[in-house]
Amino acid sequence: MRAAVYSSAGPAAEVIAVQEVDAPVAGAGEVLVRVAAVGLNPVDVKIRAAGHDFGAIRYTERPGWDVAGTVVAVGPGVAGWSEGDAVFALARFPEAAHTLAELVALPVSDIAAAPRAWSAAQAGAAPLAALTAWQALDAAGVGADDGARVLVLGGAGGVGHLVVQLAKARGAHVIATAGPAKQELVTAWGADEMVDHHDDDALAAIEPVDAVIVTVSDTLPPRGAIREGTAVVTITGYSAAQEAELRAGGADPVRRILVAANGPQLAEISALADAGRLTVHLDSEYRLSDLAAAQERVETGHVTGKVVVLVDPRD
Numbered sequence: 500m501r502a503a504v505y506s507s508a509g510p511a512a513e514v515i516a517v518q519e520v521d522a523p524v525a526g527a528g529e530v531l532v533r534v535a536a537v538g539l540n541p542v543d544v545k546i547r548a549a550g551h552d553f554g555a556i557r558y559t560e561r562p563g564w565d566v567a568g569t570v571v572a573v574g575p576g577v578a579g580w581s582e583g584d585a586v587f588a589l590a591r592f593p594e595a596a597h598t599l600a601e602l603v604a605l606p607v608s609d610i611a612a613a614p615r616a617w618s619a620a621q622a623g624a625a626p627l628a629a630l631t632a633w634q635a636l637d638a639a640g641v642g643a644d645d646g647a648r649v650l651v652l653g654g655a656g657g658v659g660h661l662v663v664q665l666a667k668a669r670g671a672h673v674i675a676t677a678g679p680a681k682q683e684l685v686t687a688w689g690a691d692e693m694v695d696h697h698d699d700d701a702l703a704a705i706e707p708v709d710a711v712i713v714t715v716s717d718t719l720p721p722r723g724a725i726r727e728g729t730a731v732v733t734i735t736g737y738s739a740a741q742e743a744e745l746r747a748g749g750a751d752p753v754r755r756i757l758v759a760a761n762g763p764q765l766a767e768i769s770a771l772a773d774a775g776r777l778t779v780h781l782d783s784e785y786r787l788s789d790l791a792a793a794q795e796r797v798e799t800g801h802v803t804g805k806v807v808v809l810v811d812p813r814d
């Protein structure tokens with residue numbers, strides 16, 4: 500079968516190739532999936548450029564963590580899944596998963612039924628970003644229908660556009676930041692208030708919130724948004740000095756999360772999608788043979804929604 504392979508660390512156009520490799524088989528507790536679509540994430544390009552592990556995240560020469568596709572075989576001990584099922588997954592993260600290939604073996608603990616309301620491209624694009632959004636809201640204590648005021652720093656990116664929608668689905672009042680060109684889209688995804696992150700006065704005018712979800716690097720929430728007990732959850736991380744500044748302003752807890760694979764949470768995400776309460780905006784679609792261009796698009800940092808790679812044996 501064909502699969503994406505990195506020859507070494509380095510620029511996308513120089514080190515990415517599509518090669519023939521041995522096909523996997525479904526082991527115990529796994530299903531074998533014919534891959535239709537694979538989402539790309541900033542972590543893919545960071546790992547490729549660096550050529551080594553990032554903390555718990557495994558470097559791999561055979562990339563890919565997101566996936567949507569069709570079950571073609573089930574391994575020993577698997578119940579509840581059968582040939583022909585449409586599934587999606589964040590596979591094995593932060594261990595290596597090798598989803599950028601024609602076939603992949605997936606642990607059943609990581610998979611869920613793909614939303615019927617979404618295209619395969621949307622299902623493949625979503626898992627890492629959607630689970631990050633879900634787990635960030637959980638970490639911030641944003642529960643169902645508790646009417647929380649939630650500030651999303653970065654409401655237009657892969658994770659941010661799903662945080663906005665999932666926070667709305669949990670009954671929150673959502674304030675989101677984005678540049679002027681993207682505000683209409685973020686409003687359509689459900690944001691109640693939009694703030695241009697270039698506008699210091701507008702940022703300073705944000706009133707205290709219950710939770711802040713931070714999806715952009717090196718960006719502190721405006722002081723006025725923090726009160727005693729505001730939960731701040733970052734997916735990009737803060738320095739010790741930045742954390743201390745937030746705590747001095749009353750923020751509690753201040754947490755950084757790393758997304759984890761989780762099939763049952765993906766099943767809840769799938770149900771929201773089928774209920775018409777969650778969509779995935781596709782920034783752009785690429786073929787497997789154009790993986791380098793797809794990664795270069797992610798590398799710009801200006802993606803709106805998600806970049807996805809379509810895996811089609813006819814290409």
Ligand SMILES: NC(=O)c1ccc[n+]([C@@H]2O[C@H](COP(=O)([O-])OP(=O)(O)OC[C@H]3O[C@@H](n4cnc5c(N)ncnc54)[C@H](OP(=O)(O)O)[C@@H]3O)[C@@H](O)[C@H]2O)c1
Nearest residue numbers: 541631653655656657658678696715734756757758801802
């Ligand atoms: N901890 C985890 O488990 C985890 C999981 C997923 C992602 N991440 C990390 O989280 C970050 C976001 O991931 P992603 O997939 O959402 O990235 P992404 O899709 O590449 O985000 C790009 C978006 O961010 C917007 N943006 C950039 N700076 C901004 C600012 N100061 N204020 C508001 N919006 C801004 C961009 O808008 P413009 O085009 O207008 O600049 C663009 O729409 C990355 O660093 C990624 O590595 C961490």
